Amino acid sequence: MRQFTYLTPKTLDEAISLHVAHGESARYVAGGTDVLVKIKEGKFAPDYLISLKHIIGQDRPFLNQETGELYIGAFCTHGSIEQSPLVQHHYPIIHDAVKNIGSVQIRNVATIGGNLVNAVPSADGAIPLIVLDSKANIYGTKGQRSVDLQRFFLGPGQCDLEAGEILTEIVIPPPLPRTGSAYIKHGRREAMELPMLGVGVLLCLEEDMTTCAKARICLGVAAPTPFRALAAEKYLKGKTVDENNLTEAGRLAGQESKVRDSIRGVAWYRREMVGVLVKRMGLKALERAKERHK
């Protein structure tokens, strides 16, 4: 494996100035579960790895008491998110996703920020966060900016980060009333698995607890980037949430998805599973909404 110098800045500003100093010969690294694999495969050949793991304050989820928003630092490991009572209680959909990423060992080092900036179509972490209308906070030489996470992904392996910019945290709006959400990874085994398909559904109900006020459906591996099934979402809005309507929403989501054949799965099967799993996650979201409303 190629040799590199490992740098350990303690602040964001220090990290950025190191990046400015070393330019293209430097790369940020957090957990390293993607970066090191790519270095070993020869896809990256950095002279400097700038570790973001020693930067203080971005390593666990916390609730903004004033706004009710949940902040998840980009350098939180999947393991710390999985074990966070805040996440488990208020955002079970995130728990659904992070608890099945890789293995215990991977989750103990890999970070949510790394999962997002890696920007692969199969990123488990992205789907629930998009379903929750999260924003990404980004910090760079020009200061801080914020983008809708949905717009953060530009293509496979490409995200909205300028050279040297760092994804610092994810901001999740406060949970809506009468709302439930759920995520499922569809794969071939129980661990060390990339999804053949990832499906996240959020349903916000009217006061009658049966009519859909707002729906969010986001799919992983169904397109080059995390994919919002807008036609299916639109179909559900104002309709009774039941198995029939969710089946139709699933069908629509399957139709609008851009699934394709790969060694990990064939398009027809993926499209069919979009249908089945949108329905199932819809039913689970409904159940969770009702539970929370009790």
Added chain:
Amino acid sequence: MQNLCSVGKRVPKLDAVDKATGRVKYIQDLKVAGMLYGKILYSKYAHAKIVKINTTRARELPGVLAVLTGDDIPDIRMGVYKDNRPLKKEKVCSFRDEVAAVAATSPEIAEAALKRIEVTYEALPAIFDPEAAMKEGAPLIHEAHKTNVLKMPWKLHYGDVEAAKKEAAHTVEDRFTTTWVTHCCMGTSGAIADFDPANNLTIHTNTQIPSLAQKDFLEALKTMGISDRRVRVVKPCIGGGFGSKLDTYAYEYIAILLAFHTRRPVKIEFDRTEEFIATSTRQPTITHISQGCDQNGKLLFRDIAMILDNGAYTSWGATTPSVMMMPITTLYRVPNVRYEAKCVYTNNTYAQAMRGYGNPQATYAIESTMDMLAEAAGIDPVEFRRINANQPGDVSTQGLRITTCGLTECMHAVKEKLEWDRPRQAGEGIGMASLIHVGGGARVYKSDGCGTIIKMDDFGKIDLFTGATDMGQGSDTVIAQIVAEELGLEVDDIHVIHTDTDVCPWDVGSHASRTTFIAGNAALGAARKLKARILEMGAKLLESPLEKLNLQGRHIVHQDDAEKKMAIGKVLRKAHFSHGGQMLMAEHFYDPANENMGKDFRGNMSMTYTFGTHGVRVKVDEETGKVEILQYVAAHDVGKAINPLLLEGQVYGGVMMGVGYALTEQVISEKGQNMNPNFRDYKILTAKDVVPIKAPVLETYDEDGPFGAKGIGEPGCVPTAPAIANAIYDAVGVRIKELPITPERVLAAIREKKGLDLCGQAVDKGDADECIIEE
């Protein structure tokens, strides 16, 4: 039954702590002073002429000490058919073909040098489908061979199948296919070759066949012009074998050649990608099978024609039909049997031995059609199997002599533990499949022997030198238990040494589930000889008649007189430390009375046979096609469980390997290229996927086995796939005839059964192309 102290006990593996704490030395841990690092350049084509190889730029790189191509080496031939060379000359026939090799002072330099080798290829038409490769005019893989069909006449016909077909009341016929799967040893392959100044070779290598490898390497040396020298094979700790180390491989010969050219030790060590791409797989098969029975459900015939994708070269995979003959002729009583197998060259990777040696492929077809035939005959599948079950004393058409046989009891155990008759919920199903496997060695070579040397030190401890190979299965522990039992010692008193051909006696190899039986009998024989001498000395020292003495609790004891006893160590000290003393050492070579196959493939290849039945309860998700295993029962007749703990380990491991084979594992090959050479995309099952397994053990006490034991290394993965396939059929009424049974295949079959297309639409009048499958 004897009162046993060590045998039958749940003794943890002797090396368990060292392995768990990282103390054992794998090939990855070994370094030899002055060692260079070898790397191999593989083909960029599935089939191509090598027009030119320019190695100049590679040689120019500082730190590179040798660059070899096919033109630089003598004509060393490898494999059972001698159709392979360590470095290819003139043409390549598969993507895993070794084209050039480098030795350098560091792995990084060697890797960089590979990139500087320029190979000019001229692509040739390639062929990847064995059925197409058999056709007239198909491109030839080896022109000199004149045909792509190997000249290996795997063909037998016992009784009269055609007549039986006419008689049969019920007949089923179908086609089953299996694909490439690979061993996935935790320890990747590697070797260090080292010549002394007189050209004696020491090779540290992961092998299951130290003695045969020694012979292979000696032959290679001869081809290199070095004759009358010694080869010493040293085994590091081996991180898994499963059959993958039953042959000698290009990388071993390349390490030897590089060491010879550089006069320095050379190490070649595979990374995981290389392990996936450049080691061999299980043998893929296409099986046409028909079976028939009479009115009462008695099997009348079994007729099988098989095509094996041999890949570009020939290793043991091509000989798996010899073992498939065992289940084909002898799994259940079947009076008329016909079998023909053709091995066909293609530009794919080539296959090797893998746990079960063809038996899982054959049993998949046999046991799937057993269920189909039971259904056609209107007989319960368990009852149908009971009617046809082998019994002790049977001699099959192939001449296999069944001694002990607990097959019927295994079926009962499965029925009971699985609660076979429990009502099933929607989508739930149960299935069963049985197995026969060699349990008392297997005479595949002229010898089925194993040697043991045993010596006792001044303190009553044993050093035991065996030819057997412990590659993780725990044979050292089992041998130690057997010897401890015989000599009245503790298991800890026995030090088993198996790592070095300079000190260990000859053995034909750790294969065919033979080690407990054969190496166990060899160790037992040596221990008995030693025991006789200890007792003889004891009789004099204790002034007692020999027949009254025994070895127990590290002492010689008198049966009737508790006062008369002496520590074995003391006896030994007296033997060594006296005038006219003697050395307590014994050797034993055990070669069983089993038979080579004759001309018509008849012959009792094993002293005894292991039987077993697996049962499984599954739940099939009819919307996703996913199969969940709710319960798994694997019952085996093992003769005698020498170590129930290790035995269960073998069964659990085997079953999980079998479940992977049945449901998830496959090397995805696109035009001969391995598309998933990593654990991310090669779906070996993980700890989280482990299913609930019960492993009832039936002890039939086989009198030829050490303390009654039969071999149990391979059976765990033999009937797994058909048991699961049968359960899926029971659950949702679809039969999957292709492995692995993926959710896609299950869902497609469910839809087809319902008269729907893949997208769940009714199929009628040209509507089918509404279902758009996007690229």
